[in-house]
Amino acid sequence: MSRPKGMQLLQGNEACAWGAIDAGAGFFAGYPITPSSEIAEICARELPAYGGVYIQMEDEIAGMAAIIGASLSGKKTFTATSGPGFSLMQENLGVGIYQEVPCVIVDVQRVGPSTGLATRPAQADVMQSRWGTHGDHAIIVLSPASVKEMYYLTVRAFNLAEKYRTPVILLSDEVIGHLRENIALPEANALDIINRKQPYEEPEKYLPYKPDDDGIPPMAAYGSEYIMHASSSCHDETGCSNSKPDTNQKLLTRLRTKIYSNKEDIVQVECFGPADAETTIIAFGATSRVCKQAIVEANKKGMKVNLLRLITLWPFADEQVQAVLEKSKAVIVPEMNQGQILGEVQRVNCTNTPVYQLTRIDGELFTTAEILSKIREVAI
Amino acid sequence: MFYKYSDYLKTEAQPYMWCPGCGDGIVVRALAEALAELNIPPHQVVIATGIGCWGKADDYFSTHAFHGTHGRALAFATGIKIGNPGLHVIVLMGDGDAVTIGGNHFIHSARRNIDLTAIVVNNYNYGMTGGQYSATSPLASHTATSPRGVPEPGFDVGALAETSGAVFIARSTAYHVLQIKKYIIQAIQKKGFSLVEVMSPCPTHFGRRNFPGGPLAMMKYLKGRAVPKERFDKLADHERIKYIATGVMANKERPDFLTVYREINPAKQLAELGGVKK
Numbered sequence: 001m002s003r004p005k006g007m008q009l010l011q012g013n014e015a016c017a018w019g020a021i022d023a024g025a026g027f028f029a030g031y032p033i034t035p036s037s038e039i040a041e042i043c044a045r046e047l048p049a050y051g052g053v054y055i056q057m058e059d060e061i062a063g064m065a066a067i068i069g070a071s072l073s074g075k076k077t078f079t080a081t082s083g084p085g086f087s088l089m090q091e092n093l094g095v096g097i098y099q100e101v102p103c104v105i106v107d108v109q110r111v112g113p114s115t116g117l118a119t120r121p122a123q124a125d126v127m128q129s130r131w132g133t134h135g136d137h138a139i140i141v142l143s144p145a146s147v148k149e150m151y152y153l154t155v156r157a158f159n160l161a162e163k164y165r166t167p168v169i170l171l172s173d174e175v176i177g178h179l180r181e182n183i184a185l186p187e188a189n190a191l192d193i194i195n196r197k198q199p200y201e202e203p204e205k206y207l208p209y210k211p212d213d214d215g216i217p218p219m220a221a222y223g224s225e226y227i228m229h230a231s232s233s234c235h236d237e238t239g240c241s242n243s244k245p246d247t248n249q250k251l252l253t254r255l256r257t258k259i260y261s262n263k264e265d266i267v268q269v270e271c272f273g274p275a276d277a278e279t280t281i282i283a284f285g286a287t288s289r290v291c292k293q294a295i296v297e298a299n300k301k302g303m304k305v306n307l308l309r310l311i312t313l314w315p316f317a318d319e320q321v322q323a324v325l326e327k328s329k330a331v332i333v334p335e336m337n338q339g340q341i342l343g344e345v346q347r348v349n350c351t352n353t354p355v356y357q358l359t360r361i362d363g364e365l366f367t368t369a370e371i372l373s374k375i376r377e378v379a380i
Numbered sequence: 381m382f383y384k385y386s387d388y389l390k391t392e393a394q395p396y397m398w399c400p401g402c403g404d405g406i407v408v409r410a411l412a413e414a415l416a417e418l419n420i421p422p423h424q425v426v427i428a429t430g431i432g433c434w435g436k437a438d439d440y441f442s443t444h445a446f447h448g449t450h451g452r453a454l455a456f457a458t459g460i461k462i463g464n465p466g467l468h469v470i471v472l473m474g475d476g477d478a479v480t481i482g483g484n485h486f487i488h489s490a491r492r493n494i495d496l497t498a499i500v501v502n503n504y505n506y507g508m509t510g511g512q513y514s515a516t517s518p519l520a521s522h523t524a525t526s527p528r529g530v531p532e533p534g535f536d537v538g539a540l541a542e543t544s545g546a547v548f549i550a551r552s553t554a555y556h557v558l559q560i561k562k563y564i565i566q567a568i569q570k571k572g573f574s575l576v577e578v579m580s581p582c583p584t585h586f587g588r589r590n591f592p593g594g595p596l597a598m599m600k601y602l603k604g605r606a607v608p609k610e611r612f613d614k615l616a617d618h619e620r621i622k623y624i625a626t627g628v629m630a631n632k633e634r635p636d637f638l639t640v641y642r643e644i645n646p647a648k649q650l651a652e653l654g655g656v657k658k
Contacts, residue, residue: 029459048645053462057455058488065452066459072446073463095448222426222444223464229438231447240393240439241447
């Protein structure tokens with residue numbers, strides 16, 4: 001096997017693996033789990049040819065740890081998992097955030113909690129992706145809705161991770177992970193690839209956690225003359241542990257600011273349907289595909305409905321959501337969970353626009369009829 | 381250029397935070413001296429630690445360093461080593477890190493034979509959190525969470541490593557300073573998963589509850605009860621419990637993970653990949 005050429009029928013998970021390889025991933029560490037295992041299998045098969053390494057760790061705790069370690073040694077690294085494995089990764093996800101280690105975590109969501117329904121889709125890890133690891137932190141989470149996006153958002157996840165020195169989560173779901181669609185992978189050399197900032201001062205002056213004006217410190221790799229000290233405990237600019245009261249205050253403020261002050265660069269949404277719609281659906285991932293179909297049909301029937309698709313889930317698209325709440329007469333939030341994005345939309349809502357919930361938690365994707373029926377219900 | 385032991389240490393970070401009578405400082409010095417003797421440039425060394433008293437050791441090294449979550453040091457170190465196989469990755473763990481919360485990573489690192497040097501300082505209890513029992517606290521010993529004695533037997537760290545596949549295993553005590561250094565040198569030179577276990581006193585907690593004579597009594601105990609493996613093996617079972625076997629427990633040849641991996645998974649030439657360079 002080798003890199004797919006020309007137009008090919010690819011699976012979402014397959015496209016994700018190639019996106020990672022094309023973004024420059026040289027290391028995958030993980031533990032197989034349905035419905036993400038194809039990503040591991042393709043990495044095991046393909047990474048060595050590119051000089052990379054696939055390693056199957058003893059559990060997802062170790063997988064997350066190993067991708068952090070290899071990233072500190074200068075590699076672009078990632079892992080892929082689903083709910084139960086994502087839970088195990090939360091411990092060391094915090095290490096990656098705190099130590100500012102670029103890496104990508106793919107969560108192909110299935111029904112939970114616990115071992116749930118292993119082969120069935122859900123979108124219920126939204127809040128876990130935001131707050132799963134303990135302590136205050138910021139995180140970037142992207143949500144693909146097609147095979148093409150499994151490829152391009154994986155590349156983007158690596159680019160954002162490198163640019164902002166932070167773990168990035170690609171929050172997919174079983175439908176998108178196992179979906180097959182036609183896609184022609186671009187010439188890999190034609191992609192815009194971002195690599196982490198390197199130190200530029202003399203090695204003796206280098207402080208691994210001293211930020212530039214953009215709030216992001218240049219990152220030396222283990223083995224370089226620039227000494228890197230990465231600590232999961234509260235640390236100062238030297239990287240050594242430091243428990244003075246203002247150290248964590250300063251560090252956590254910077255870690256949040258480096259992401260939240262760049263929301264314009266990070267937050268992406270897609271608007272679909274008429275701009276002057278009376279009803280707006282806010283959706284993401286697999287659910288958004290059904291919504292598009294429903295919207296096409298609704299508009300044919302004379303109802304004015306559009307979609308705000310969240311491509312970036314975190315940081316949340318406050319401004320874009322606020323704008324549709326101001327414009328529309330009703331907002332529907334269908335999601336395969338009991339209201340995780342709904343709560344965010346309600347938080348942002350300072351208008352009188354009613355926000356309607358639509359949930360599906362039985363491991364089945366929404367049907368077009370279900371969405372249409374809700375559109376009709378709120379339009380009355 | 382020849383390096384001195386102090387070239388590996390952040391002397392400005394001293395004095396150490398450890399209690400008087402603790403063995404940790406002794407092992408730091410032995411490791412720095414071992415690195416100097418091997419004359420490894422400090423920037424080719426990564427010191428990786430977990431959590432606990434011994435887990436604070438990274439802050440005293442001027443080499444590259446990593447400090448992570450409890451028990452996970454070997455898993456992080458696995459990534460560090462594969463990310464840059466030229467590095468000497470030395471993993472410092474206590475008995476809690478290595479064989480209690482991190483036991484799974486320990487056995488699998490040994491089985492995988494990843495080229496790391498693990499230095500386990502075993503003080504039979506969780507010193508940092510107030511002296512609770514770990515998976516090496518001996519049966520019936522008294523700790524903060526076993527006021528009437530530990531109800532479980534402890535692990536033999538070396539035996540666990542050996543049965544899991546480690547290629548070099550040695551044990552010494554905080555009293556036997558030169559022996560620690562000698563074993564660390566051998567462990568670093570060995571390609572594959574190597575382990576040096578140092579039995580170490582924790583006078584503040586384990587000692588206070590189990591050694592009425594104080595720190596000195598603990599050191600004397602280590603001195604008096606450490607017997608070379610060859611002699612230990614001849615002891616009857618009921619006598620063995622009173623002694624600590626020291627020496628090189630295992631020294632085997634087995635290709636390490638990356639050697640095997642590259643043999644069966646060769647990288648391709650650029651042309652074979654369609655000219656796409658990563």
